[in-house]
Amino acid sequence: MLLNDFLKEWRNGEPCLTVKTSGSTGTPKTMLVEKERMLNSARITCDFLGLTAADTALLCMNLNYIGAKMMVVRSLDRGMKLVTVPPSGHPYADLPAEFRALGRITFAAMVPLQVYNALQVPEETEWLRSIDHLIIGGGGIDERVAQQLKTFPKHVWSTYGMTETLSHIALRRLNGPDASEWYRPFDTVKVGRDAEGCLTIDAPMVHDGLLVTNDRVELLSDGAFRILGRKDNVIVSGGIKIQIEEVEHTLRPFMDKPFLITKAPSEKFGEAVVILTEETDMGQVEEICLNTLPKYWVPRKYVHVDKLPMTETGKPARFNSQFIIHNS
Numbered sequence: 001m002l003l004n005d006f007l008k009e010w011r012n013g014e015p016c017l018t019v020k021t022s023g024s025t026g027t028p029k030t031m032l033v034e035k036e037r038m039l040n041s042a043r044i045t046c047d048f049l050g051l052t053a054a055d056t057a058l059l060c061m062n063l064n065y066i067g068a069k070m071m072v073v074r075s076l077d078r079g080m081k082l083v084t085v086p087p088s089g090h091p092y093a094d095l096p097a098e099f100r101a102l103g104r105i106t107f108a109a110m111v112p113l114q115v116y117n118a119l120q121v122p123e124e125t126e127w128l129r130s131i132d133h134l135i136i137g138g139g140g141i142d143e144r145v146a147q148q149l150k151t152f153p154k155h156v157w158s159t160y161g162m163t164e165t166l167s168h169i170a171l172r173r174l175n176g177p178d179a180s181e182w183y184r185p186f187d188t189v190k191v192g193r194d195a196e197g198c199l200t201i202d203a204p205m206v207h208d209g210l211l212v213t214n215d216r217v218e219l220l221s222d223g224a225f226r227i228l229g230r231k232d233n234v235i236v237s238g239g240i241k242i243q244i245e246e247v248e249h250t251l252r253p254f255m256d257k258p259f260l261i262t263k264a265p266s267e268k269f270g271e272a273v274v275i276l277t278e279e280t281d282m283g284q285v286e287e288i289c290l291n292t293l294p295k296y297w298v299p300r301k302y303v304h305v306d307k308l309p310m311t312e313t314g315k316p317a318r319f320n321s322q323f324i325i326h327n328s
Helices: 003-010 035-049 066-078 112-118 122-129 143-149 244-254 282-292 321-327
Strands: 016-020 030-034 056-059 081-084 107-110 133-136 155-162 167-173 190-193 198-202 211-219 225-230 234-237 240-243 259-266 270-277 301-304
Touching: 003 016, 003 066, 016 066, 030 035, 035 066, 035 167, 056 066, 066 081, 066 107, 066 167, 107 112, 112 122, 112 133, 112 143, 143 244, 190 211, 225 244, 234 259, 234 270, 240 244, 244 259, 244 282, 270 282, 282 301
Parallel strands: 056 081, 056 107, 107 133, 133 155, 270 301
Antiparallel strands: 016 030, 155 167, 190 198, 198 211, 211 225, 234 240, 259 270
């Protein structure tokens, strides 16, 4: 979708517009969302961050999805100047020269892959460091990336949200004295846990009714929460429940190349742990897993891929069944 197409849809007089879900756990779906609630979401974020007409926002994500649409709505609501570049892994490369200058972009939203790419290029890193408010969403942030972001002088945030909540409902600071692994909901949001330990969200400004997520969380009495992993990212292998994110967290310090954990059907175990990696030395990968992981977490299959499967929004496409069957 082009910006002009979105603006026409926004201004067509209809109360709702369409948006795609990310498809991180299945086929992307189309949702009808209320424009008034999108405005509510935009205002909550802009108020929290203190954004005004003096700010310049960067649109560098796919406008089919809620994260990009909300950047436009925030800009419209606050009268911010909006700079647009085609969605790509390197937004800086397509920026007009005048906006490459340090401090010219004051507000940006990116997916983790875009941030990772920028951190590999010194010039892009310095530009990224100059952004007053950088919000990162659409997927988990690698710990090595998080360590680099800790030294940034401005404001860097990890966001928690989904299409159903019209972008984020909670933020956690990644740098400065307030850096934390705990997300803190906006004042208009109440959170809880269901019987399976999954986060529940009551956000009447952006969503009608209680929303039950698939994210297993640890919850503090003040409403702050920490993500443990997705309920649908549990592998049941030989009767043992294995949380995919915990396996990846344990392996990450020892893996030089990108990787992800997924699963495949197993006649013996029901489900088997599978590792997909861009590493070519599979013997080395197997040795790392054997020396690092508990016995029941060790992958049963090791699969080399040229590029990890990802969704359009940069999330791991873990359960692409055709991909797993093809490589089994």
